[in-house]
Amino acid sequence: MLTDEMELVSVDDHLIEHSMVWQDRLPSKYLELGPRIVETTERTTNFMGGSAEAGSEVWQYEGRIYHQIGLGATAGRPTEEINTDPVRFDQMRPGFYNSKARLEDMDLDGVKVQLCFPSFARFAGQTFLDGQDKKLSLLCVQAYNDFVLEEWCAAGPDRFIPMIILPLWDPGLAAMEMRRSYDKGARAVAFVENPAPLGLPSFHTDHWDPVFNVAEETGLVMCTHFGTSSKPPITAEDAPIAVRIALYGCNLMYATVDLLYSQVLHKHPQLKFALSEGGIGWIPYIVENADYIWERHWYHSKLNRDIRPSELFRKHFWGCFIEDEHGLAARHEIGVDRIMWEGDYPHSDGPWPNARQHVADMMKDVPDEEVQQIVEGNARKLFSFPRTA
């Protein structure tokens, strides 16, 4: 069971970039084109189906409009008030976008450490792939990373695991940005679950080797949040949004098999992937099936024959869950040392402000030493983020 000495380390949360993240950091000639908050003058719609009334606060970047989606800013709101409409900063709790206030919300929640993905920048920084001016895109990526490393995490160096984004359009630049950020304290990279749907070379090329080489050298963990291929699991255009929300975990199944059957893990034996927000209950099925299909189809599919996919998985992957009764029951099949917990603050699927009670309830029949691994130890080890004295 969960004991008082255990500190909750959540490995999937979200920060909402405040309005000055880029305006504070971009060179003056880019302030107009770079990301800034504007009020809309007419109704607009976004890719999640939400619509914005005139007068909404939205991001403007190179003239394009990006909504702040309501599903990303819901902690503490009742189910009936959760929707995909955009939200204004004055409708949000300060903890959504201010890291000092975030610390207070974490204290309320009983959470010691968070690992925060971006929001406007998208979970792996895909927004800056949209940029027409790639010089500006690179400055935007660096500005975000400097914001995370120097501002967001500085409010609590023992409370936030520093995670950066990459200039996804150029693996050489990405490798340089990883080194630059690692030297400033980065421990994790928000990386894409699958580059191919983004129009980038797939994991079945050597395109990403510069990125993976630096990840191996530095120990930076590649955190692939579901949805970072920018390809949602849509069954039908007229299906309720909840269908894709419930199926997003399939994106991580795709990522897992795609990587297991690629050469990536054979070429980069030190690489570490953390699969974010997809739960863990699917892992035994996918990994067992990956072995089964590998045994039958390795020849015509030209798969590596030396290492079983299940062995690769146990070496290279970590999963996490908010609530996953089946996954927790199957923890010994998955590997207790591969499982972490997440609070998903301030999204609609997290337990805030009751994380500690929520975790205690889930874990009441799990032996203490396994709870310690899942809620704290595995994450601290994976991200090289030990307790401070």
Added chain:
Amino acid sequence: MLTDEMELVSVDDHLIEHSMVWQDRLPSKYLELGPRIVETTERTTNFMGGSAEAGSEVWQYEGRIYHQIGLGATAGRPTEEINTDPVRFDQMRPGFYNSKARLEDMDLDGVKVQLCFPSFARFAGQTFLDGQDKKLSLLCVQAYNDFVLEEWCAAGPDRFIPMIILPLWDPGLAAMEMRRSYDKGARAVAFVENPAPLGLPSFHTDHWDPVFNVAEETGLVMCTHFGTSSKPPITAEDAPIAVRIALYGCNLMYATVDLLYSQVLHKHPQLKFALSEGGIGWIPYIVENADYIWERHWYHSKLNRDIRPSELFRKHFWGCFIEDEHGLAARHEIGVDRIMWEGDYPHSDGPWPNARQHVADMMKDVPDEEVQQIVEGNARKLFSFPRTA
């Protein structure tokens, strides 16, 4: 454990249509345009990536060429000979396309009953959606069904569960074809996992009500084989074929959540879906997660609030597996009465000719009465296919 009295009822196998299925049945004016086997005169490629040498046997239908994919005709072949190239009839075991010979192969395998999906027609008859002349398409669907009901199953009325295909482009015609075939002995319908990718109205419309109404009235089971949306789970164009093969189960996860969050099961309380070839180990995760997301997103997604998705699943869905250690261990979470076994003959992922030993090994720690349900009882009950005296 598996005992000698238990008969194996496999709920997912495949028949390969012999060259005369349509030529024997179509009106003479359609013999030229209708499906027939021809030899190619130049190299061609197909959607699975296989290529056909000149001189290969392929289907021609309204001038279009369809390969006979090698993965569909592999029983008994070693891994090194399994590939996506097309096969000629003289390279196949007669049991692939001849139901009298099939019975001998089933006897070798220790399998009493099979439920066979089509091959050239595709697993839910999607091939006839391609037809320009929909009068011909309907005749082709009816010819296939007559072939199944009058020829294929006639070789062993107690050995084959009769399963038909539908004219998917017209639910009214489909309903009529279901009634016509039911009167001739049909017990199951090979239906699509998701109509939307086929360009047809989704499950979130009332378009399919005529089909579902007849299914409820007759008890015909809707068997949705993975892949029947004709949308394979492709991660990247250059990914090995094995990636999509290992991920096809995700298509059934899509189908499950799409149906659970639709109005279909609320409007049609007697409807029965058998999910084919996707395994069962994913079911606890997907169903638990469907409940979790439903609780948080029912309001903005306008989902039915009366019946929990997990309750709907337990009432309307059946799953099956070839080999699924994790799923079998989780059988009480899934529901032992919801699980069936499949042999997948003559595809590359089945155990032929060792099915009985294969099943015995998998089931050695499962209580006899549960084995009986899984390998025989559940299928006989679901498909109204009792033992004969």
